[in-house]
Amino acid sequence: MLEEVLEEVKSSMDSTLEALRRDLSAIRTGRASTAMLEHLKVEYYGNQSPINQVATLSVPEPRLIVIKPWEANLIPEIEKAIRAEKNLGLNPANDGSVIRLPIPELTEERRRDITKIARQRGEDARVAVRHGRRDGIDMLQDAQKEGEMSEDDSRHGQEQIQKLTDDFIARIDEIVKNKEAEIMEV
Secondary structure, eight states, X not given: OHHHHHHHHHHHHHHHHHHHXXXXXXXXXXXXXXGGGTTOEEEETTEEEEGGGTEEEEXXXXXXXXXXXXXXXXXXXXXXXXXXXXXXXXXXXXXXXXXXXXXXXXXXXXXXXXHHHHHHHHHHHHHHHHHHHHHHHHHHHHHHHTTSXXXXXXXXXXXXXXXXXXXXHHXXXXXXXXXXXXXXXX
């Protein structure tokens, strides 16, 4: 029973960590990255489709993203989706077959704002890890009340869950710290 609870808590915390990495990869750092556009949806034959399913994304230079739509009639739709995304602040340019997205240099003020967003996402991840801890401890206490586990086993499990939580919080802090350094890098 204890191993099952620990495995479930660890799985929950792992998925939180993966979600944080995915969220932070989409944050603009001043360098071009196709991850910045992963969440964009484009109108494609009446459906909202992810941009990477209707076009090829590439980064030929550190400050340029090139989008090559599979169909030329998608160019205006892709441009509209990029302009609609306010927190990107990018201005697409097309030549009729590809869209070029120059990534402008970030100002110091904008870097600080983006750093705050990264910290907030890190805090959200810490909260999610703590929710996983609480759920695991609740499961152990319920098992103890049902007579499926002794009080000592329950306490030992709670200590293991706390150690797991501390480990994941430290990993989250490290990921956020690295992202902040990447953002502030000129």
